[in-house]
Amino acid sequence: MSSSVSPPPSPFPSTGTSLIITLSKALLISGVVFFLGIVLVPNIRNCPSDFASDVVSKSNLPAAGAGTVIAPDNDSSDPAAKVVVGEGEEDDPNGPTRLKHLIFGLVGSESAWHHRRPYVEAWWRPNETRGRLLLDAEPTGDLLPWSPLSPPYRVSENVTRVVEETGHVDRRVARMVHGIREIVREAGEGVRWVVMGDDDTVLMVDNLVDLVAGYDHTKHYYIGGHSEFVLSNYWFSFNQAFGGAGFLLSFPLAKALSDTIMDCLKRYSFLISADKTTMSCVADLGVNISPHRGFHQLDMRGDISGFLSYHPNVPLMSLHHFDMADPIFPFVDRAEAARRIMKPARLDQTRMMQQVICYHRPLNWSFSLSWGYSAQIYERRMPRSYLQKPIETFLTWGESTSPPFWMFDVRPRSGDPCEAPHFFFLRNVKKLAPKNEILTTYYRSWKRGLGPCLADGNRSADQISRIQVISPAKRRLQVCDHFYWRT
Structure with a gap:
């Protein structure tokens, strides 16, 4: 991932020139928008019965706007000012923590x-x-x-x-x-x-x-x-x-x-x-x-996307060492990366980087979503135990000649087209007011550079340029089991 402050020309296709990808039974390319609807297994723990769907699509929905920032009325540079917020409000000592x-x-x-x-x-x-x-x-x-x-x-x-x-x-x-x-x-x-x-x-x-x-x-x-x-x-x-x-x-x-x-x-x-x-x-x-596993010292160097894309299912609390690792999004500097990761966080922090694993049976594809950060497509149905392991894209913090290096399981990068994912990173986020949903859009940042996975009649995902996910704006963890396409 680039650490350059001046971003190079965007690799993302423009709306006017990008291909419109549709999944049909014959996998033909057409101008029809496709959706992959989630079918939830009711006995999965923490799986809400009213979770409508996550959607993977190639539609031209408008991009999210920037958040609104309210500046303080007082002079915050005054070092003698007393740090008090909400002064004058009644505070119940036994009330909920805010x-x-x-x-x-x-x-x-x-x-x-x-x-x-x-x-x-x-x-x-x-x-x-x-x-x-x-x-x-x-x-x-x-x-x-x-x-x-x-x-x-x-x-x-x-x-x-x-x-x-x-x-x-x-x-x-x-x-x-x-x-x-x-x-x-x-x-x-x-x-x-x-x-x-x-x-x-x-x-x-x-x-x-x-x-x-x-x-x-x-x-x-x-x-x-x-x-x-x-x-x-x-x-x-x-x-x-x-x-x-x-x-x-x-x-x-x-x-x-x-x-x-x-x-x-x-x-x-x-x-x-x-x-x-x-x-x-x-x-x-x-x-x-x-x-608590949600605090991240990030004692690692280089490209840490392989770690952040497979975050454990615990609420994210912090990300440290922004100066030491590469920017967490491709083609932007660290300051912009910090602003971008907070866009979905303003709408729902409980989901941030929560890994969701889903399957699309007709194509034998596996999807791994790190909500608000990245999405991956695997051209083969992979076990959850495999997909939950971070990809070791990152380097050790200090000199260490032999493992163990990490406090968690990892898997190496793979050149096998059935094991190497297609990577997509968050670019836009938007609140969909009518249905109280959140739309996050993840774009492909580079070509995988591998042929298709030929196992079990699988099909290439090379033509997919972006993934869109629609999630209900509810404070809960989500689990899905299968993807199905529909037109």
């Missing part, structure tokens, strides 16, 4: 924020999300005046004083861990959870709210994810939340940690990892990690 009950603490650097700003602005919601960006220095140059679409910032407290008082060996670690105390001090009324993360991470805030809504916020919880790379967990800890992917602290735990943070930094002054230090401080308070 976004206003979360405060976000993002630790970043002034030098990196110049190019990382679009990653955070893609998911930050002015006047809705509450929190701070903690910078290591006052912003300069093109960061001024401060963007109203960015989180309000403040410069981290005197790190030199923290290091002198604790004797810590690493200024960077001391600053990052001490940042938890700085965010807790600004929490204001009604905060139930503290979310800590980095400035190169995309967060799914609705999914975070849904996640913590299932916990008792009055108790002590430390929620986060492990690294995907085995050695990262070995080098640091299998019991820590990797902070780049984000982690959550219930407010009582965050407050207890804040009150003891200086003593803990002194106790672990020899550690050169902020995440391991945080884990150690939390463990000393009697709390261990509650792991």
Whole structure:
């Protein structure tokens, strides 16, 4: 996948010149739009009986427009401003957890924020999300005046004083861990959870709210994810939340940690990892990690589409290391990739990258959908156990001479036309108001470069240029079993 900032000419066919593909019984090419309707097996777990259909088509439906962004009324560049959202509203302490009950603490650097700003602005919601960006220095140059679409910032407290008082060996670690105390001090009324993360991470805030809504916020919880790379967990800890992917602290735990943070930094002054230090401080308070597979540190390099296209069926919480991997969409830069992945997320985060596997019996095709990101066609019916394994398109984070590399099963790239998928990536998303549905459109980005699969009379999918999926706008996971075509 290209990492060039200037996108090359689009490989996607124009509407006027592209072929209109139709599936008929004889597989003839005509101008008729085809649909592949889903027939759902009623005894499949989590399979809703009222799920109308996912649709694969070649129709000329209009492209989705950009989302609307509301800028805050206040000056978000004022570092002394109190971080309060929804002030004046009555808050039932026993009521359901909502976004206003979360405060976000993002630790970043002034030098990196110049190019990382679009990653955070893609998911930050002015006047809705509450929190701070903690910078290591006052912003300069093109960061001024401060963007109203960015989180309000403040410069981290005197790190030199923290290091002198604790004797810590690493200024960077001391600053990052001490940042938890700085965010807790600004929490204001009604905060139930503290979310800590980095400035190169995309967060799914609705999914975070849904996640913590299932916990008792009055108790002590430390929620986060492990690294995907085995050695990262070995080098640091299998019991820590990797902070780049984000982690959550219930407010009582965050407050207890804040009150003891200086003593803990002194106790672990020899550690050169902020995440391991945080884990150690939390463990000393009697709390261990509650792991969740939706947090993604993304300790991998290169083309990570093979991982993201086969995401496990758990809600996506975060995507870290946007600077280290290739852009997750072909032919766009990282900033545009962050904006694009948030377009479907604005409509339904519960589905984001959820893998759906379907079959089209007349053609013996298998479909794998990573909702809101990509779709694949296999020219043969493949077992679910095979399709659930990510394709190893990505490289290891650090030098490792022999496996195991990953905390999950993988399969290698294949040159077999029956095993290698046709890849399509999200380009458009649109809400279909009359039926309360969501239309996502995935375009072929490159030719597979292989012949057709000849097993069992299968047919080539080379002529398919795009896939459209219509999903009901309901907050639930979807499972399908078979595809059938209809005209």
